[in-house]
Amino acid sequence: MENRIPPRTEAVEKLENYITSNHLPPNTKIPSERDLCEMWGINRTTLRFAVDMLVESGQLYRKKGSGTYIAESKLVRNLLGVNSLSTEVRQLGLPFSTHILSLRVIECTKQVSKKLHIPLGQNVYECIRVRSIEGVPCIMETMYLDQNQCPDLEKYYHDKSSIYSIFENIYKKTLVAGEEKISVTYVSEEEAALLDLEEGEPVFFATGVTTMADGVPLEYYKQLFRADRFKFVSMIKRRMS
Incomplete structure (x- = not known):
């Protein structure tokens, strides 16, 4: 039949x-x-x-x-990857740029303290940036770094530099692992303006911690991804026994 x-x-x-x-x-x-x-x-x-x-x-x-x-083709973000986002995008041959909105030292909150395993109130860098692909703002990110792990960061980090290269070349620290959670949220009026969206539009919300070889956390981040530009997948390979 x-x-x-x-x-x-x-x-x-x-x-x-x-x-x-x-x-x-x-x-x-x-x-x-x-x-x-x-x-x-x-x-x-x-x-x-x-x-x-x-x-x-x-x-x-x-x-x-x-x-x-x-629809526009969406960029694939590998949930199991450890490469920086800029590396993944540039490997596709797409223009990628970063605009730092603010970089300042603040006292860490209870949440940041827990994520970075540092005492409450210790100084951390808070970096807020917007990242664009082919000239379109696609990601808004807030990043927290232990100031003791990367002193004088403001001397080295700017729109044209790579934060991961600074970690490796200036501070001799390599990020090797991490944990990330993905959910969906809706942009505020301010976030919408920065991402060229309408207020209340849905976006992917990613939050995570990346750690060094010794297991010590270096970076805690929160990211908003435009849902019309990204999709998230898990690349799984069969392990041969």
Whole structure:
């Protein structure tokens, strides 16, 4: 007995193939539901399911009162990776830049004290920065560093330098491991302005700690990622026994 592909699955495949075979660039409007139904001889309900699936997966997006469009390709952030974000983006050949909004010394809060394993009230660097890819602000990050581990950081760190290179070359410290948690939140008015979004739009919220070879935490961070620019995955490799 021949195994027939379910109509909804076939519609998804047809739509994906239409986008690929026609080399449609991002932000291109796809034909109307009526035109696609006539083209493929399927009903409106089946086609709408296919469109909904590709919208949900981030391949398409809708504009109210306008139609459905091809979405920008999303950058893949490997949850199991230890490379810096700038390294991962530049490996893809994409322009990447950092703008430091503030870099100051503050007394650590209870939360920062717990994350960095240092006494409450000890001095830490608080660095707030916005990171752009291809000129588009995509990540807002707040980073906390133990001042004792990286004294005089303000002398070395600026928009054109790499914080990880400073760790390794100036302070002789290498980040080798970490723990990161991902959730979803909604941007405030201030965050929206910095990320070129509308207030209340959903974004990925990442928080984590990176540690050195001796297990001592060096960095505690909180990051907002534009959901239209990133997706998070876990790259898993089979271990051979």
